[in-house]
Amino acid sequence: MFLFKISGENILKFLILIGFSLLFYNTLTTPALSQVISPQFIGNAKLGFALLLALTAIQLVKTLDRHHNSSCGCHHNASRLGYIIFIATLTLGLLVPISPLGATTASQKGIKFMQTGIATPVSLPVLPAEQPALLITDENHVKYVTACYENTAAFTGKTISIKGFVCRPDQLSSQQFLVARFEISCCAADAVPSGLMVEWPDGQSVKNDSWVEVHGKLDTFDYLGNKLPVVRATQVIPIQPLATPYVYTNNYLK
Numbered sequence: 001m002f003l004f005k006i007s008g009e010n011i012l013k014f015l016i017l018i019g020f021s022l023l024f025y026n027t028l029t030t031p032a033l034s035q036v037i038s039p040q041f042i043g044n045a046k047l048g049f050a051l052l053l054a055l056t057a058i059q060l061v062k063t064l065d066r067h068h069n070s071s072c073g074c075h076h077n078a079s080r081l082g083y084i085i086f087i088a089t090l091t092l093g094l095l096v097p098i099s100p101l102g103a104t105t106a107s108q109k110g111i112k113f114m115q116t117g118i119a120t121p122v123s124l125p126v127l128p129a130e131q132p133a134l135l136i137t138d139e140n141h142v143k144y145v146t147a148c149y150e151n152t153a154a155f156t157g158k159t160i161s162i163k164g165f166v167c168r169p170d171q172l173s174s175q176q177f178l179v180a181r182f183e184i185s186c187c188a189a190d191a192v193p194s195g196l197m198v199e200w201p202d203g204q205s206v207k208n209d210s211w212v213e214v215h216g217k218l219d220t221f222d223y224l225g226n227k228l229p230v231v232r233a234t235q236v237i238p239i240q241p242l243a244t245p246y247v248y249t250n251n252y253l254k
Contacts, residue, residue, distance in 0.1 A: 010063040012083065017056040019090045024049045026094075037187045039248065101182050101191055101245075126154040133159040141247040142183055145194055148218060148229045155218045160231055163213045163239060164195050166206050171224060175203040179214050179231075181247045191246065197221070200233040213237040 027036060028049060037045055125147050127134055134155070136144050145162075148155050164179040172178075180195030198214050199221070206212060216233035 010059070014056070014059045014063045016083070016086050016090065017052070017059050019087075019094070021049075021052055021056050023090060023093045024052055037184075041186060126151065127158055134161070136160065136162040138242075138244060138247055141181055142194065142249055145196060148196060152218075152220055152227070152229045155229065156220065158218050159215070160196070160218050161213065161215050162196055162231065163242065164211070165241070165245070166208055166210050166212060167193065168208060172197075173199075173203075175199055175201060176230075177203055177206055179212060181245065183249060184246050185249045194247070197223070197228060197230040198233050198236070199230050200236050202236070206236060211239050211241045213239050 024045075027033065028042075028045060033042065125143060134144060141162075148160075162179055164181045166177050167180055168177050176197060176199050178193070178195050179198050180193040182191040183194040184191050196214075196218075198216070200206070200214075200216075213236075214231055214233050215235040215237075216231040219230055219232050220227050221230045222228075
């Protein structure tokens with residue numbers, strides 16, 4: 001009976017490792033990988049997957065090693081709660097699909113930059129006077145949205161184009177909404193919504209979580225006692241959700 005118990009525990013450990021290996025493989029091969037982890041860390045994730053496969057192989061050897069099962073002298077008193085946690089986590093990971101974050105998560109996390117006392121780093125980009133328009137893209141989103149908040153005067157009056165999903169922080173008028181992307185440093189767990197406020201006469205017709213492309217001029221407005229940038233929109237165009245809904249802080253350095 002004792003030998004069977006030890007063998008059964010080894011089998012359970014092996015099955016759990018197999019399950020996490022499958023979960024890891026499914027995540028690494030999904031087209032939605034960029035919704036889980038920043039591209040700069042994909043190599044690290046692949047290395048982690050290789051180490052997990054090695055651990056799984058080691059556990060398989062232990063499971064099939066009769067001598068280890070009968071005389072290892074280890075204390076096999078792992079808590080059942082620990083196994084339940086592992087199995088529950090694995091089940092959720094396999095059953096819950098990857099989906100992009102949206103307006104509800106944005107309201108829970110809070111919007112980046114909506115605070116007072118923001119310092120202005122000297123390294124922030126400034127558009128030259130002869131370049132009146134700024135197209136905010138995946139690659140420059142973090143850099144220029146940061147600059148619009150931290151050096152607003154340099155961008156005021158510039159024509160700006162930005163794409164993102166719609167969300168509404170508290171205490172906005174019916175004509176105002178935020179166009180944002182989730183900014184990721186490492187993975188989806190540290191995602192924070194980052195974008196620009198928009199003011200448009202027909203703003204109440206734009207629904208939360210819809211994706212839009214906004215064109216207009218940058219100005220400022222008062223929000224809860226703070227002077228923040230706002231795009232006075234001339235066009236708000238509905239678009240399909242972008243293939244990569246997030247932007248990444250490593251692009252800030254480019």
